Amino acid sequence: MRSAWNALAAAVLAACVGIDAQDAQAQGTNAQGGKPVKIGVLVDEQGFASDIGGTGATLAAKMAVEDFGASVLGRPIQVVSADMQNKPDVASNIVRQWFDLDGVDMVTDIPVSSVALAVQSVAREKKKVLMISAATTTELTNAQCSPYSIHWADDTNALSVGTTKAVVEAGGKSWFFITADFAFGTAMEKAATEAIKQAGGTVVGGVKHPIGTSDFGSYLLTAQGSGAKVVALANVGADTITAIKQASEFGLPAGGQKLVGYIVFITDVHSLGLDLAQGLYVTEGFYWDQNDRTRDWSNRFLARHGKMPSKEQANTYLATLHWLKAVKEAGTTDAEAVTAKMKAMPTDYFGTPGSIRKDGRVLYDLTLYQVKGKAESKGAWDYYTPIRTIPSNEAFLPLETSACPFVKG
Numbered sequence: 001m002r003s004a005w006n007a008l009a010a011a012v013l014a015a016c017v018g019i020d021a022q023d024a025q026a027q028g029t030n031a032q033g034g035k036p037v038k039i040g041v042l043v044d045e046q047g048f049a050s051d052i053g054g055t056g057a058t059l060a061a062k063m064a065v066e067d068f069g070a071s072v073l074g075r076p077i078q079v080v081s082a083d084m085q086n087k088p089d090v091a092s093n094i095v096r097q098w099f100d101l102d103g104v105d106m107v108t109d110i111p112v113s114s115v116a117l118a119v120q121s122v123a124r125e126k127k128k129v130l131m132i133s134a135a136t137t138t139e140l141t142n143a144q145c146s147p148y149s150i151h152w153a154d155d156t157n158a159l160s161v162g163t164t165k166a167v168v169e170a171g172g173k174s175w176f177f178i179t180a181d182f183a184f185g186t187a188m189e190k191a192a193t194e195a196i197k198q199a200g201g202t203v204v205g206g207v208k209h210p211i212g213t214s215d216f217g218s219y220l221l222t223a224q225g226s227g228a229k230v231v232a233l234a235n236v237g238a239d240t241i242t243a244i245k246q247a248s249e250f251g252l253p254a255g256g257q258k259l260v261g262y263i264v265f266i267t268d269v270h271s272l273g274l275d276l277a278q279g280l281y282v283t284e285g286f287y288w289d290q291n292d293r294t295r296d297w298s299n300r301f302l303a304r305h306g307k308m309p310s311k312e313q314a315n316t317y318l319a320t321l322h323w324l325k326a327v328k329e330a331g332t333t334d335a336e337a338v339t340a341k342m343k344a345m346p347t348d349y350f351g352t353p354g355s356i357r358k359d360g361r362v363l364y365d366l367t368l369y370q371v372k373g374k375a376e377s378k379g380a381w382d383y384y385t386p387i388r389t390i391p392s393n394e395a396f397l398p399l400e401t402s403a404c405p406f407v408k409g
Contacts (some may be wrong), residue, residue, distance in 0.1 A: 065079060
């Protein structure tokens with residue numbers, strides 16, 4: 001019965017998305033006399049990822065369209081969005097509707113690894129482009145890869161291995177893990193554990209918790225009792241925020257234990273405040289205060305959204321813009337032609353050049369940051385001190401280890 005209701009809800013939602021999209025298409029056609037090029041932004045609007053993506057991700061895609069010039073191949077560009085509720089079945093129904101009936105040419109954002117893998121399966125079948133700017137699993141460019149997907153978000157390997165190696169080299173030799181009990185958390189802990197051992201560190205213990213945990217007390221007490229120098233949080237969103245808040249209450253940072261957040265966003269730090277987040281290690285490919293280009297774009301985003309952009313929102317902007325450039329160069333929206341063009345073109349990471357491998361992995365350097373204290377911060381959103389650059393060849397899995405069928409073949 002429950003599955004039937006879920007299916008019905010998904011169908012209704014997809015139908016609503018279709019109506020909105022058809023209305024938008026009609027408006028675009030009437031305004032410029034051509035069938036619109038259409039971009040779908042698949043987001044979490046109400047769940048744990050709503051602050052780091054959500055309506056801000058949709059805005060980021062729209063800003064990319066505006067900055068590109070609002071049209072391509074003589075056709076208007078339109079952005080549609082939908083809340084996939086962090087459910088693979090709902091997300092799959094939405095993108096099928098978009099591809100089959102609503103004329104969507106590309107889908108971006110796509111938080112949650114299980115959702116991204118489900119949507120990628122649909123897109124592979126339909127031969128449609130995904131510009132994945134949120135989900136982090138390495139499987140998206142590994143065994144479950146698609147020739148039409150570009151993985152713009154930093155992945156579980158980059159966040160776990162790169163961060164871990166940098167922290168061990170900075171003196172964090174003994175580790176304890178507090179890990180979300182689902183696929184991405186387990187994958188991050190496994191990859192980080194291997195990196196710790198290779199760098200000469202040790203893992204003294206770990207615990208797993210269900211998603212949506214409100215009381216981390218027992219987990220934190222176990223971590224505290226372990227004596228580990230570093231307590232690693234292999235979770236995300238509200239779980240990470242709650243764990244950091246309660247770690248402060250239990251006195252872990254005051255007792256000399258360093259906290260490492262593998263998937264932490266600047267909006268999380270803003271929500272926590274510097275009193276609680278001070279000293280936290282985070283890894284980011286994007287920070288609003290990196291250079292003049294990031295500051296200019298971020299301040300425009302802030303003026304419209306009320307918050308500085310997260311790396312997910314920035315990646316959505318960059319991914320959308322790169323796709324539009326490739327469509328223009330290819331002279332078509334055909335997935336195969338556009339994907340080939342995207343992989344041949346250099347990427348532009350707010351002034352820093354990068355590249356896309358044949359498995360769809362976008363390569364760029366990341367930075368290990370430490371969250372500032374109040375005395376160091378110059379004002380709102382001035383939160384990070386750079387500790388170490390993590391080069392792309394250190395962060396991402398090497399291509400020769402890939403199990404991606406079309407790469408191996």
